[in-house]
Amino acid sequence: MKDIGSVNLGRRDLLKGALAIAGAALFGIETPAAADTSSTTSISYWNGVTFVNPVTLAPEAYLDATGAHFTVGGHFLPGDTSGTLAALTAYCSVAGASGSSEIPFYAWANKQSSTHAGKFFLSVSAQSGLVFSVGIGNASGTQEYYYLTTNSSVSGPKLRKGTYVIAVGSPLWAGYALHDGCIVNRGTGRPDSSFEYILLSVS
Secondary structure, three states: OOEHHHOOHHHHHHOHHHHHHHHHHHOOOOOOOOOOOOOOEEEEEEOOOOEEOHHHOOOOOOHHHHOEEEEEEEEEOOOOOOOOEEEEEEEEEEEEOOEEEEEEEEEEEOOOOOOOOEEEEEOOEOOOEEEEEEEEOOOOOEEEEEEEEOOOOOOOOEOOOEEEEEEEOOOOHHHEEEEOOEEEEOOOOOEOOOOOEEEEEEO
16 A cells, blocks of 8 residues: 655656646646547446446545545456556645645556556545546557546546446446456356456545
């Protein structure tokens, strides 16, 4: 478990150009909808019965004060492929004497030698929520950003306790369910391996 608040503020130079896109969300500029078909990935939320678009959720504002525990609960691949998802990075706003800094936390990377779940703790900014970037392809590949907000008046995916899934493509979620830590096909009741995804749980 890693508390993002303990990260040295001098690491702000690590953000470089990647946060140019994420910074737009942090300063209130509307980010693309989760169902944007031009994206490589999509995000959904399991409400205990079905998968829903997290844009429709009611946020849990108290997370602003308490922060949240996150678990990357596995990387699931179709067949014997190496996968499209390369990494998951979280960005957290941390206050310092000279102002706030956006600090990256490298939450997960697609490595064959690392199959265990990653667990970490992040504080949550009341003004900016949390930004996650999903690496696509190799280390020099593209990044897709998801801004999870605790502000009900801000458009975009909302942050609350529960399980999110970040998937390659846009699966037809009505045909799937979450069971025993993996996605199952509602028709067969068996784990589905037709698309790549990672699970991100908030507690």
